[in-house]
Each structure stands twice: as C-alpha cells, then as structure tokens.
Amino acid sequence: QGRFLLDDPVHKYIPAWRNLQVYKAGVFPNFLTVPCQRPMTIRDLLTHQSGLTYGFMNRTNVDAAYRELRLDGNASLTLDTLVDELSRLPLEFSPGTAWNYSVSTDVCGYLVQLFSGLSLDDYFQQHIFAPLGMTSTWFKVPADQAHRLAACYEYQPGDSMRLQDDPTDSPFVRGHGYLSGGGGLVSCIDDYYRFAQALANGGELDGARIVGRKTLQFMRLNHLPGQRDLPDYSVGAFTETPYEGTGFGLGFSIKLDVAKSQTIGSSGEYGWGGMASTNFFIDPEEDLLMIFMTQLIPSSSYPIRQNLRAIINAALVD
Incomplete structure (x- = not known):
C-alpha cells in the first residue's frame, strides 16, 4: 500500500x-x-x-x-x-x-x-481473512466455536505431557487485550492452507490478492547481510527453523544451502513454525506446500519438522 x-x-x-x-x-x-x-x-x-x-x-x-x-x-x-x-x-x-x-x-x-487506523484484528479480518475465505481464524474464539479449540500440552521429562492450555479456560476463549502479531492467533488447517496457497500462488487465491507478486518475491529472498546464514549472524540459541544453511527474509526463513541444512528440500524453500510444534513451508521449485498442525510445546520436543521433510520429499517421484 x-x-x-x-x-x-x-x-x-x-x-x-x-x-x-x-x-x-x-x-x-x-x-x-x-x-x-x-x-x-x-x-x-x-x-x-x-x-x-x-x-x-x-x-x-x-x-x-x-x-x-x-x-x-x-x-x-x-x-x-x-x-x-x-x-x-x-x-x-x-x-x-x-x-x-x-x-x-x-x-x-x-x-x-x-x-491503517484499524485494530490488528480488524485489519487482518478485512484484508486477509475475509478475502481468502478464512472463517476460523481469530485472536479470540467466538463462544459458539469454543468447543473446537484443542488443548495444548507441554512436554515433560520422561516422555510425559502436562496440560498447558485448557480450552475450557483458555485466554483464546476468555479474550485478552494483547493482539500479538507474532503469536496471538488460533486457526485450523483448512484456513491456514488457504493462506499458504495464496502465498504459493504469488499472493492470490480465488481472485483475492493479499500481496503483490513482486513484493512476495522480494520477501522470500535472504535479507541477512552478505547473504549469510543464521549461524553466521545469530546471537540467540532458539529459532523455529534449523540454523545451518538457512537465511531470513521479510518474515520467512529461507533455505539457502540444502546440503548445509542437512534436511531434504530445495533452495528457496520458505516458511516458519509455531511454538506448539506447528509448521509450514512452501517449495516453489517443486510447486509444493506443507502444513502440519499439532498442540505440543516446546517445538523442539521431537524432530517432527525434519522427519516430515524427509517423508514428503522422499515421496516425490516426478
């Protein structure tokens, strides 16, 4: 805009x-x-x-x-x-x-x-959710939809689980004032598929465009100085993607070097993951997108993301 x-x-x-x-x-x-x-x-x-x-x-x-x-x-x-x-x-x-x-x-x-002059929830609804037909994505789950909210669990030593977010008393049901762009939404796989497919299509789905094609191409380039990857540039010990062979764009992790990443895929693959072990990626080279939904924190509990990439890419034969 x-x-x-x-x-x-x-x-x-x-x-x-x-x-x-x-x-x-x-x-x-x-x-x-x-x-x-x-x-x-x-x-x-x-x-x-x-x-x-x-x-x-x-x-x-x-x-x-x-x-x-x-x-x-x-x-x-x-x-x-x-x-x-x-x-x-x-x-x-x-x-x-x-x-x-x-x-x-x-x-x-x-x-x-x-x-925009709009609250973040209203902006998302008017400019992303409604145009893409995403009918089950909210900062606060409506009361008549609360039964659909899944419980979230936290991994415990000894391979056990603790209830971390009870859907009957979740802040996503009770509501709160913090409209977090980084981690405030709940959604479902159907809605997130429509969002991811719009990105895979270059910013458009079913005639609704949420971002310009060239803008999106620019967003999924590596924007770290000198085309470095995260191990060269990161000071932290945590991210939602493997560090090696991975750069970062405008909101996405970007696979730069498949061999260095030690995960099967394609250069230019982009995506991100969530705290509850959720994950999505888009592989433009293979015209492929993946969405994985689960309810387990932290996202490092199991090597789910690496295993998913191995399974999916091993199944590609054409």
Whole structure:
C-alpha cells in the first residue's frame, strides 16, 4: 500500500523509540547502556535484526527484564503497553548487526495499526481473512466455536505431557487485550492452507490478492547481510527453523544451502513454525506446500519438522 519504506527509522512512527540504547552491563532496572550505532528500521523488525528479544530466551539480563515486566504471555498486556515498555529497555545489540528471534513481529503489528487506523484484528479480518475465505481464524474464539479449540500440552521429562492450555479456560476463549502479531492467533488447517496457497500462488487465491507478486518475491529472498546464514549472524540459541544453511527474509526463513541444512528440500524453500510444534513451508521449485498442525510445546520436543521433510520429499517421484 506504500505506507512506509523498509529503511524508514522506527522512531519516525514511534517517537519514543528515537533514542534507543544497547545493553552493556547490569541488571534491570539498573542497566548500563551505550547508544545504538544507527537507528532501528522497519527492515530490522521484519528480519529480526532489531536487537529486541523474547523473555523465554533465558539467555541475557535483557530477556530477564522482559520476564520481570511480563512482556511475554501477559493477558493484561496491550500493544500500546508493550511498545511503551520496550522504549525504556535496552536492545541486546545494535540494529542490523545480528539476528535474534524476538517480539519484532508484535511491533510490526503495532505499526500496522498506526498505518491503517484499524485494530490488528480488524485489519487482518478485512484484508486477509475475509478475502481468502478464512472463517476460523481469530485472536479470540467466538463462544459458539469454543468447543473446537484443542488443548495444548507441554512436554515433560520422561516422555510425559502436562496440560498447558485448557480450552475450557483458555485466554483464546476468555479474550485478552494483547493482539500479538507474532503469536496471538488460533486457526485450523483448512484456513491456514488457504493462506499458504495464496502465498504459493504469488499472493492470490480465488481472485483475492493479499500481496503483490513482486513484493512476495522480494520477501522470500535472504535479507541477512552478505547473504549469510543464521549461524553466521545469530546471537540467540532458539529459532523455529534449523540454523545451518538457512537465511531470513521479510518474515520467512529461507533455505539457502540444502546440503548445509542437512534436511531434504530445495533452495528457496520458505516458511516458519509455531511454538506448539506447528509448521509450514512452501517449495516453489517443486510447486509444493506443507502444513502440519499439532498442540505440543516446546517445538523442539521431537524432530517432527525434519522427519516430515524427509517423508514428503522422499515421496516425490516426478
């Protein structure tokens, strides 16, 4: 829609982020910081090169502050509150100098609200869900559909499971104010198939276009500096994709080197996974898409994603 440029500084739209700092030492709230080498851009947010993090990383004093402030999974959190709190916390690194999976996508959701004048749920409904015929994708499950929400389990030592999200008392049923672009939606395989098929078609499905063909082509290129892969550039220990041989585009992981990735597939394959071990990928070379839905956290509980790729690609004979 031409509302912004990728290299626009984020503070152009969020003034409180003009003087973001980078962590040097200390613990919350007594951090020692240094200035950023350059301002954070929208490109940094889309590619997870922003310097932001997630509280669940359990790796640094910065993500410890995220946990203390309950910036992950807090039902009373709002996007406005998140953005305000982040303006006062240091970044883990100067924008554009490293890669780390983070709340960057949630900040992108906040920007969507600013650019469109719509709440994130209304924007998604008007511009993605309704055009694609996605009738079972929500931030809050309607009461008459609550019986369809599956339980989510957490893997425990000894190969046992603990109920992590009870569908009878889930925040996805009760509702909450935090419209998280990075992890706030629930859906079903039929709806996600329609979304993924639109991407596989170049941004269009059944006459409804949600993104321009050339825009999507640009999004699924590797945007890491020097065409490096994640092991060369990542400071974190967690992502929803294998690191080796994988780059990152504007919201997608990108397979760069099949041999280095040690998973069967094609160069140019793109996709992502979810916390509950869900996964999707699109392989343009094979005209193939895969969607896998399950309800088990963490996503590293079993090597499901690697096994799925091996099974699917081994079945290709033509």
